[in-house]
Each structure stands twice: as C-alpha cells, then as structure tokens.
Amino acid sequence: MAKALFDRIARLYDYEVKDFVHDIPFYVEYAKECGGDVLELGCGTGRVLIPIANEGIKITGLDASERMLAIARKKVKSDKELRKNVTLVHGDMKSFKLNKKFSLIYVAFRSFQCLLTKKDQIACLECVFEHLVEGGCLIVDLFAPRHDLLAQSRVTLDLGSFYDMENGLHITRRSEVQYDLAKQTLHEDRVYEWKDGSGNACREFWSYDIAYLFRYESELLLEKCGFRIDNVYGDFDKSPYNYYSGEQIFVARKCQHRRIIQ
Numbered sequence: 457m458a459k460a461l462f463d464r465i466a467r468l469y470d471y472e473v474k475d476f477v478h479d480i481p482f483y484v485e486y487a488k489e490c491g492g493d494v495l496e497l498g499c500g501t502g503r504v505l506i507p508i509a510n511e512g513i514k515i516t517g518l519d520a521s522e523r524m525l526a527i528a529r530k531k532v533k534s535d536k537e538l539r540k541n542v543t544l545v546h547g548d549m550k551s552f553k554l555n556k557k558f559s560l561i562y563v564a565f566r567s568f569q570c571l572l573t574k575k576d577q578i579a580c581l582e583c584v585f586e587h588l589v590e591g592g593c594l595i596v597d598l599f600a601p602r603h604d605l606l607a608q609s610r611v612t613l614d615l616g617s618f619y620d621m622e623n624g625l626h627i628t629r630r631s632e633v634q635y636d637l638a639k640q641t642l643h644e645d646r647v648y649e650w651k652d653g654s655g656n657a658c659r660e661f662w663s664y665d666i667a668y669l670f671r672y673e674s675e676l677l678l679e680k681c682g683f684r685i686d687n688v689y690g691d692f693d694k695s696p697y698n699y700y701s702g703e704q705i706f707v708a709r710k711c712q713h714r715r716i717i718q
C-alpha cells in the first residue's frame with residue numbers, strides 16, 4: 457500500500473485531537489448495546505477504539521496508515537486487557553476482507569470523507585455490508601457542510617495551537633481551505649509553525665483532500681448499499697440534525713436485501 461495520507465502527521469495526531477473527546481461516550485454506548493464484536497474503519501491511533509476495548513468489548517480497528525496504527529499498537533501492547541480485546545489491521549476501508557462479521561461497524565471523525573468518489577464510498581459500504589451481521593448497526597460521522605463557507609470557496613482558518621509533549625514545542629496551526637463545488641471536495645493546505653530550541657522559526661506543510669456530503673445524498677448512498685436509516689443526529693448528544701449542526705451522524709441498520717434503490 458502506498459504511503460498513507462495520515463503517515464505524515466501521525467506523530468502529532470494525538471496532541472492535535474487531545475480535546476476532541478465528546479464523541480467517545482456515544483460510540484461506547486452503541487458498542488455496549490450492540491452485544492457483539494465491533495469494527496472501526498479508519499481507527500487511527502485508537503482514540504475511540506481504546507475506550508470501547510476498555511469496556512471489555514472485542515474490537516477490530518482497520519486503518520490505511522501504518523504510522524497511525526503503530527501508535528495504536530503501542531497503546532494496546534502496554535495493557536493486558538487491551539491486548540485481549542483489540543485486533544489491529546492494516547488495510548483499506550474500500551477493499552477489506554476480514555473473514556468475520558460484526559454487530560457494529562462505525563467510521564468516526566469523518567474518516568469516511570477520505571473516500572473522494574462515489575465509487576470508493578460505495579465500495580466501502582459494500583464491504584461494510586458483507587462484514588455486518590443481519591440487522592447489524594453502521595454509524596458514519598460526517599461534518600455538516602456549512603453553506604456560508606461553501607459560498608466563499610476559499611477560507612483561511614486559525615486552528616489554534618497545541619503542545620507537542622514529546623519535543624516540548626508549542627505548535628500553531630493555520631490552514632487555507634478551498635472548496636471544489638463541482639467535485640464536492642475540500643482541499644486544505646495546513647501550516648504547522650513553531651520555534652526550535654534556538655528560537656528559529658520552523659514550518660511544516662500538510663495538504664489533503666476530503667469529500668463533503670449532504671444529508672440526503674448520504675441517506676440515498678446508505679440506502680442504495682442496503683442500509684435502513686434509523687437516525688440522523690446533529691451532535692453526539694443525539695440532538696436531531698438541523699441547519700446549525702456541526703455533524704451529520706448516520707445510524708443505520710443492515711437490511712436483509714442489498715440495494716433497495718437500483
């Protein structure tokens with residue numbers, strides 16, 4: 457597999473998302489309710505997967521980035537209970553075969569949006585369908601596209617700063633975001649800036665593209681691939697999706713027959 461997008465920033469990832477925790481209880485609750493094994497696609501460094509495994513639930517995490525997985529593996533290795541409950545797999549969420557079925561499959565923190573085309577999104581959902589037990593649950597979290605930002609087409613964002621504990625550095629982040637309204641993709645050029653031990657200004661750049669999806673196209677995509685939508689939440693407190701929501705969280709069930717809509 458080619459060098460994955462997140463390999464470059466894997467080292468910084470946990471510092472960057474340190475305060476993003478409000479989705480964890482939501483996934484833990486569904487994982488407890490599902491009563492079976494769980495699969496996370498795009499599990500990264502185990503931010504959500506580890507709290508689920510800590511509840512004694514058997515969970516598999518799949519990710520395309522070896523470096524993100526290496527960080528997750530280190531965490532799992534250090535704890536006997538985690539070693540028992542967690543399986544980590546290097547793979548692509550649009551073409552995986554694990555020879556096992558799960559009661560819950562979830563794709564947290566917009567990882568699904570790394571799939572840029574309808575073809576790749578469908579390929580992923582087809583794999584999910586094959587790996588879910590009958591009536592099994594799929595949860596997909598996407599960001600809610602903001603119409604005011606889309607209309608600007610180019611936006612500069614101050615993403616604040618974080619502390620890199622390993623190297624003792626305060627790192628600030630800025631980004632320039634461009635929307636391609638025809639392809640429904642977002643291109644971000646992100647700049648990380650810090651001062652080294654001698655006070656020299658340092659910079660690192662990271663660019664990536666992700667897709668953005670609207671509510672009803674996502675619902676149709678899920679339905680096309682054999683899922684029934686149970687709920688669309690606008691946040692992890694289970695408030696309904698509305699114009700002001702930051703998230704679109706789809707909770708769906710595997711139907712008996714694939715492709716309701718041909």
Ligand SMILES: C[S@@+](CC[C@H](N)C(=O)[O-])C[C@H]1O[C@@H](n2cnc3c(N)ncnc32)[C@H](O)[C@@H]1O
Nearest residue numbers: 462498499500503519520521548549565567570
């Ligand atoms: C925003 S991070 C989310 C990580 C983790 N789920 C979390 O909530 O912190 C996106 C993750 O998706 C992974 N990813 C992106 N495209 C993927 C693909 N096609 N197959 C598997 N993993 C992928 C990346 O390597 C990265 O770890």
